[in-house]
Amino acid sequence: MSAATNGTALRKVAYYKGCLASLSAKELDTSTRALAPKVGLELDELESVTCCGAGDIHEAEPDYYLHLNARILAYGEATGSDTLMTVCNVCTLNLRQANHMLQNDEALLARVNANLEAVGVPPYSGAIEVKHLLWLIAEGEGYELLKQAAHKGLKGLRVAPFYGCQILRPSKLLGFEDPDRPWSLEAIIEACGGEVVDYPAKIKCCGFPIIQAREETALRELMQPIAQARDAGADAMVTPCPLCHLSLDAWQSKLNASERRENPRHEDFHMPILHLSQLIGVAAGLEASELKFKRHVVSVKPVLEKLEA
Amino acid sequence: MPSEPTAAAASTNGALSPTMDVAVKIWRVDPETGERALKTYEVEAPEWVTLLDVLDIIKDRVDGTLAYRKSCRMMICGSCGMRMDGAAVLACKTRMADIVAAGHVPVISPMGNLPIVKDLVVDMGPFWSKMRAMKPWLQPGYEEPPEGKEYHVSQERMNVIHKEALCINCGCCVSECNSMESDPDFLGPAALAKGMRFVGDARDGADVERLEEYNSEHGIWDCTRCYFCNERCPKGVDPRDAIAKLGAESIKHGIDRDMGAKHAKWFVKSAETTGWLRETELVPKTQGVVSSIMQIKFAMGLARRGKVPPPFPPHVAADVKEARALRDIVQQQGREGALGHVQGERALSYIEHHTTAGNRHAPEITPGEEPVNRDVGERP
Missing domain, CATH: 1.20.1050.140 (Glutathione S-transferase Yfyf (Class Pi); Chain A, domain 2)
Structure with missing residues (x-):
C-alpha cells in the first residue's frame, strides 16, 4: 500500500x-x-x-x-x-x-x-x-494532512468561499455541516494560509440549473455572489462544484454584458474562480499541467502574480 | 398604551416554571416613512417560550406598537412566518431556550420576497394571487360513484399528494426562493406544491390542463433547485420535490415544449446512449438551432478554453448497454411520472409514513369493548 x-x-x-x-x-x-x-x-x-x-x-x-x-x-x-x-x-x-x-x-x-x-x-x-472531497479533507486526518501539504501557502490571498446549494441543502440528505452557517471551505482556506472573505450569498444559488432555459433569471442569481465577493475585497472565489464553477467562470462575461446593458457604468467583473482542488493545489505546489488554469475563461493570472510577489 | 415591563414573569408563567432573560433584535419598519431600525429587546420569560411568546411579551409589556401576525400558536394556521437570523421560521414552532443558553441574540426580520407592510408583517397579496392562479379547487371529471355511494380513494392514490396536502400557506418557502428573488413572477414553491396537490388528486379531472398552465414561462421550469424551500418548510411539504413531480408528470403527458423540459430529456437521452452527458449538444437540444447559432460568439470563447468538448467521437461509458437495458426495464415496470418520486418518499420525507394509516379495516377497538391504552399496558 x-x-x-x-x-x-x-x-x-x-x-x-x-x-x-x-x-x-x-x-x-x-x-x-x-x-x-x-x-x-x-x-x-x-x-x-x-x-x-x-x-x-x-x-x-x-x-x-x-x-x-x-x-x-x-x-x-x-x-x-x-x-x-x-x-x-x-x-x-x-x-x-x-x-x-x-x-x-x-x-x-x-x-x-x-x-x-x-x-x-x-x-x-x-x-x-x-x-x-470537501468533507474528507475539512476535518480529521485529511485536514491534518492538508495542513502539512499546503506548505507553500496562499500568503494571505483573500479568498471568498462559494458553497452553492446541493452540498448544503436539503440538510437531511447532506448533513455534513449547518446549511446556514457552513465552515468547511473557510477551514480549508485558513489551513492553506489564505484569508477568508465572508459574504451572505455564499450559500445561495449560482443559477446554473436554469442557465440555458432561463438565462436572464439565472444571471440575476449569479450576480449576487460575484458582486458581494468583489465588494468584500476578494482576490478569488473557490467552489466545490464544477457546475457552480462553469456558471461563475464561463458565464461571467455574459453577466458583464447583461449588466452593461442595464447600467452603462457597470464595472466589469474579472473574478478568478478556483475549483477546491486547485486552491489547495496551488498551496501544495502542484504543477501547472495538473492545475490547468489555461482552461479557465476568467484569467487566474492576478492570483498567481499575487502569490509570486 | 403598553404597560411597564414587570419584574416577574409569574403572570404568564404560573408559579412553577423557571424563567430566563431573553434578548432579541427586531427590524422595525415604519410604514409611513419606510424607515428601518434594528432595536434590541430584553424580557424575562418562562423557559418554555417560543419566539412567538417572546413577541407577545414584548408587545404586552414593552412596546404595544410592534406589529406581527399570529393566530393559532400551534403550527396549524401559518400566520407567524418570519425570519430568524435570515432563515424563515414559524415563530410558534421556534423554542428559545437553547438560543438563550448559547448566549445568542437572534435578529428577527420579516419574510423575504414579499412587500413589507410594517415591522414583521408582509403583504401576502402576491402569495395569494399565485395560489389562485393554480385554481386550487377540484375540477371534477372522474367517474361518478353509483347513486347514494361514496367515492373511495385508495390510500395508495392519496400517498401521491400526502405531503403536498400538509401545506399551511405560511410562505416560509416563498420567503427563501432564490428563483423568485430573480424573477418575482415565478409561481414559486408554495403555489406549485398546491398545483401538484390537485394534479395528483384522483378526484380531479383537469390534470393535463393544469400541467399545460403550470408549464408557462414562470412555472415549473423556472425552479433553480436551490432546495431552500425543502430546507425551510416547517411542515415537511418538500415543495422542490412537488415541482419535480410536476416535471415528471408533464413529460409523461408529452408536455415538453419548455426549454427546461427539453434540457431534462437530453440528460435521459445522454445516459442511455453514451452514459455520460453529451454536453456540447445540450445547448441546441435545449434552445433550438437558431438560438444556439446566435450564441456562437460566446460558444467560441468557451471552445478556446476547452469548455466545448467535441461530440465526435462520443465519450462513451464502459458497459453503457447496462444503462440502456435498465431504462427498458424501468419503462416496462411503469412507475412513470410522479409515481417514481412517490415511491421514494417513505425514506426521504421529514414526516412518518405508516402503512396502516387510514386503514378502516384495522380498528383500534372492537365496538362494545372497553378501550385499552396499549402503550402503557393495562389500566390499574
Missing part, C-alpha cells in the same frame, strides 16, 4: 468523477488526482458508470434516475471501499438521495436489485457512503 507524504497509509476511496470532470472541467479531474495522495487518499476510479442525471433525470424519469444511481453505488461498493468520493455538488446530492432511499426502504432496494441483476450489475447491499 502506498503512503502519504508523512508516511500514513493512504485511504482508498471509490472515485466517481462525474460528467464535467471528464469533459469541460478536466482541470478538476487532473488537480484532484494530483492532490489526492497529498491529503491521504488513493483514488480507485469507477469505470463502468454513467451520469448521475444531474437532477434532470431525477425530474424527468425518477425511477430511471434511481436505477442509474443504484448502479453507480453498486459498482462503488464492488471496489471494496466504504466511501464513494464525489467532486461535484450535484453528483453528491443525487447519489446521496438515491442511497438514502435504498438504505431506508427494503422493498425498494429489493426491486432495484432485481433489476440491476437482470442487466448484469452486481446487487447493492447499501454499505457505501457518498462523500464529497
Whole structure:
C-alpha cells in the first residue's frame, strides 16, 4: 500500500468523477488526482458508470434516475471501499438521495436489485457512503494532512468561499455541516494560509440549473455572489462544484454584458474562480499541467502574480 | 398604551416554571416613512417560550406598537412566518431556550420576497394571487360513484399528494426562493406544491390542463433547485420535490415544449446512449438551432478554453448497454411520472409514513369493548 507524504497509509476511496470532470472541467479531474495522495487518499476510479442525471433525470424519469444511481453505488461498493468520493455538488446530492432511499426502504432496494441483476450489475447491499472531497479533507486526518501539504501557502490571498446549494441543502440528505452557517471551505482556506472573505450569498444559488432555459433569471442569481465577493475585497472565489464553477467562470462575461446593458457604468467583473482542488493545489505546489488554469475563461493570472510577489 | 415591563414573569408563567432573560433584535419598519431600525429587546420569560411568546411579551409589556401576525400558536394556521437570523421560521414552532443558553441574540426580520407592510408583517397579496392562479379547487371529471355511494380513494392514490396536502400557506418557502428573488413572477414553491396537490388528486379531472398552465414561462421550469424551500418548510411539504413531480408528470403527458423540459430529456437521452452527458449538444437540444447559432460568439470563447468538448467521437461509458437495458426495464415496470418520486418518499420525507394509516379495516377497538391504552399496558 502506498503512503502519504508523512508516511500514513493512504485511504482508498471509490472515485466517481462525474460528467464535467471528464469533459469541460478536466482541470478538476487532473488537480484532484494530483492532490489526492497529498491529503491521504488513493483514488480507485469507477469505470463502468454513467451520469448521475444531474437532477434532470431525477425530474424527468425518477425511477430511471434511481436505477442509474443504484448502479453507480453498486459498482462503488464492488471496489471494496466504504466511501464513494464525489467532486461535484450535484453528483453528491443525487447519489446521496438515491442511497438514502435504498438504505431506508427494503422493498425498494429489493426491486432495484432485481433489476440491476437482470442487466448484469452486481446487487447493492447499501454499505457505501457518498462523500464529497470537501468533507474528507475539512476535518480529521485529511485536514491534518492538508495542513502539512499546503506548505507553500496562499500568503494571505483573500479568498471568498462559494458553497452553492446541493452540498448544503436539503440538510437531511447532506448533513455534513449547518446549511446556514457552513465552515468547511473557510477551514480549508485558513489551513492553506489564505484569508477568508465572508459574504451572505455564499450559500445561495449560482443559477446554473436554469442557465440555458432561463438565462436572464439565472444571471440575476449569479450576480449576487460575484458582486458581494468583489465588494468584500476578494482576490478569488473557490467552489466545490464544477457546475457552480462553469456558471461563475464561463458565464461571467455574459453577466458583464447583461449588466452593461442595464447600467452603462457597470464595472466589469474579472473574478478568478478556483475549483477546491486547485486552491489547495496551488498551496501544495502542484504543477501547472495538473492545475490547468489555461482552461479557465476568467484569467487566474492576478492570483498567481499575487502569490509570486 | 403598553404597560411597564414587570419584574416577574409569574403572570404568564404560573408559579412553577423557571424563567430566563431573553434578548432579541427586531427590524422595525415604519410604514409611513419606510424607515428601518434594528432595536434590541430584553424580557424575562418562562423557559418554555417560543419566539412567538417572546413577541407577545414584548408587545404586552414593552412596546404595544410592534406589529406581527399570529393566530393559532400551534403550527396549524401559518400566520407567524418570519425570519430568524435570515432563515424563515414559524415563530410558534421556534423554542428559545437553547438560543438563550448559547448566549445568542437572534435578529428577527420579516419574510423575504414579499412587500413589507410594517415591522414583521408582509403583504401576502402576491402569495395569494399565485395560489389562485393554480385554481386550487377540484375540477371534477372522474367517474361518478353509483347513486347514494361514496367515492373511495385508495390510500395508495392519496400517498401521491400526502405531503403536498400538509401545506399551511405560511410562505416560509416563498420567503427563501432564490428563483423568485430573480424573477418575482415565478409561481414559486408554495403555489406549485398546491398545483401538484390537485394534479395528483384522483378526484380531479383537469390534470393535463393544469400541467399545460403550470408549464408557462414562470412555472415549473423556472425552479433553480436551490432546495431552500425543502430546507425551510416547517411542515415537511418538500415543495422542490412537488415541482419535480410536476416535471415528471408533464413529460409523461408529452408536455415538453419548455426549454427546461427539453434540457431534462437530453440528460435521459445522454445516459442511455453514451452514459455520460453529451454536453456540447445540450445547448441546441435545449434552445433550438437558431438560438444556439446566435450564441456562437460566446460558444467560441468557451471552445478556446476547452469548455466545448467535441461530440465526435462520443465519450462513451464502459458497459453503457447496462444503462440502456435498465431504462427498458424501468419503462416496462411503469412507475412513470410522479409515481417514481412517490415511491421514494417513505425514506426521504421529514414526516412518518405508516402503512396502516387510514386503514378502516384495522380498528383500534372492537365496538362494545372497553378501550385499552396499549402503550402503557393495562389500566390499574
